[in-house]
Amino acid sequence: MDPIAIVGGGPCGLTFARLLETAGINYIVFERDASSKPTPRFQGGTLDLHAETGQKALRRAGLFAEFERLARRDAMTMVVQDSQGNHRTTFGETRDAPEIDRLQLRQMLLDSIPAHRIRWGKTLCSAESESSTQSGDVSLVLRFADGTTERGFSLVVGADGAWSKIRQLLTPAKPQYSGKIFIEGRLSLDNPQYSAALEMVGAGNSMATGARQTLCVQQMADRSYRVYMGLVAPETIARAGGEIDVNDMSKARSAMLGPGGFFASWAPELRAFVDAAEGPWRAWPLYRLDPDTFLSAAGSDDKDSGRWVPAHDVTLLGDAAHISIPNGEGVNQAMYDSLVLFESIMNELNNEEAGFESGKEDGKAALARAVIAYETEMLPRARDYILRCIEDEGMFWGDDAASRLAEMFNQASGQVNVEHT
Numbered sequence: 001m002d003p004i005a006i007v008g009g010g011p012c013g014l015t016f017a018r019l020l021e022t023a024g025i026n027y028i029v030f031e032r033d034a035s036s037k038p039t040p041r042f043q044g045g046t047l048d049l050h051a052e053t054g055q056k057a058l059r060r061a062g063l064f065a066e067f068e069r070l071a072r073r074d075a076m077t078m079v080v081q082d083s084q085g086n087h088r089t090t091f092g093e094t095r096d097a098p099e100i101d102r103l104q105l106r107q108m109l110l111d112s113i114p115a116h117r118i119r120w121g122k123t124l125c126s127a128e129s130e131s132s133t134q135s136g137d138v139s140l141v142l143r144f145a146d147g148t149t150e151r152g153f154s155l156v157v158g159a160d161g162a163w164s165k166i167r168q169l170l171t172p173a174k175p176q177y178s179g180k181i182f183i184e185g186r187l188s189l190d191n192p193q194y195s196a197a198l199e200m201v202g203a204g205n206s207m208a209t210g211a212r213q214t215l216c217v218q219q220m221a222d223r224s225y226r227v228y229m230g231l232v233a234p235e236t237i238a239r240a241g242g243e244i245d246v247n248d249m250s251k252a253r254s255a256m257l258g259p260g261g262f263f264a265s266w267a268p269e270l271r272a273f274v275d276a277a278e279g280p281w282r283a284w285p286l287y288r289l290d291p292d293t294f295l296s297a298a299g300s301d302d303k304d305s306g307r308w309v310p311a312h313d314v315t316l317l318g319d320a321a322h323i324s325i326p327n328g329e330g331v332n333q334a335m336y337d338s339l340v341l342f343e344s345i346m347n348e349l350n351n352e353e354a355g356f357e358s359g360k361e362d363g364k365a366a367l368a369r370a371v372i373a374y375e376t377e378m379l380p381r382a383r384d385y386i387l388r389c390i391e392d393e394g395m396f397w398g399d400d401a402a403s404r405l406a407e408m409f410n411q412a413s414g415q416v417n418v419e420h421t
């Protein structure tokens, strides 16, 4: 069988690659990064992997023991409070969702597949259908920024994140800015605010919420902290010349803390984390697809409806399929996609009646059926997920966010919670 092309070596592209590796299925990953070394774009925070999705994919991939070695089960605590530091409550384990650094997850997945399966420095520019002059067969050709092209794949899988170049083969939908942006800084072990973070957050996470801002402080594997300053703000605010130009740290800090600034009226002990957050700050504007993208296109005669029209030789995984504003599920949904597509492929390839094993058909027909099975499960799940994220936005960002969050954690666990004030 011709190789399966996976575009993008993020969490879901690499999980899918590993799953194919375990089954001896031919594949190749094309990744934009020049190498496995962290780039400024990819330094990563920490991710909690959920039992029924992210962890389940790693189990099937034979990587669960290695995951457990790296996973931080003592990091499953969450401190919730409002912008004045009131109602500060620490919640214990609400579910089986240990943390792992994004970089550790990537390295673990990279170590589980042979190096020659990944082509680094391959930025996809476009993917187009092409018909063979000899056979008349239509197949996909991938065009890369380095001027090269690749063709001859049994299936093309777009795992290339929010700004997927493969997505347009399935839907004209484009991610829309949510009106919210995170600015990321860090607290190293020698930062003057480090001990305050250790006291407030410990090994886990914390979230303080105001009407139009949120402040998250979370510990990483090396015990440093990431600080995420969430703002309701224009998409351009952190760009060159913007109010929070991340290349002009003193301007950015004063837009956060100065008179009229985003965190001007916050409690001094919380403002201190913003003040101390080391640069360079990085901006994460948050985008999402319209949930209606995932409704059936059948019967819809509006060509510009944006709905997903399935194709037999291409599909999407993870953020490429269903980018949404983070609610803690993104990477889990992404890795679960990989599992569902893989299981669908295995079902088809193992189905003797389909004739694949007996050589009556090439693998392409089996893969096309697997794509249909995968998308039948994934499309409604993607729609539910984005709708849930939209609902959660109200909880993470509203005036009464801290009390609503506390209520949610209480309902989820009924476990350890200590109110400090």
Ligand SMILES: Cc1cc2nc3c(=O)[nH]c(=O)nc-3n(C[C@H](O)[C@H](O)[C@H](O)COP(=O)(O)OP(=O)(O)OC[C@H]3O[C@@H](n4cnc5c(N)ncnc54)[C@H](O)[C@@H]3O)c2cc1C
Binding pocket: 007, 008, 009, 010, 011, 012, 013, 030, 031, 032, 033, 045, 046, 047, 048, 122, 123, 124, 125, 159, 160, 161, 162, 163, 164, 165, 182, 284, 317, 318, 319, 320, 326, 327, 328, 329, 330, 331, 332, 334
């Ligand atoms: C600030 C922030 C915090 C988050 N926190 C959490 C969290 O706590 N928990 C959680 O579950 N989720 C979180 N998410 C969401 C999570 O990061 C994503 O859902 C997850 O990374 C999706 O994985 P992916 O493999 O689909 O895409 P990505 O992680 O985006 O990986 C895509 C890969 O494709 C490569 N690529 C991109 N374009 C091309 C191209 N043209 N050609 C070749 N390669 C390309 C990229 O270099 C990358 O390696 C957060 C997101 C943000 C922005």
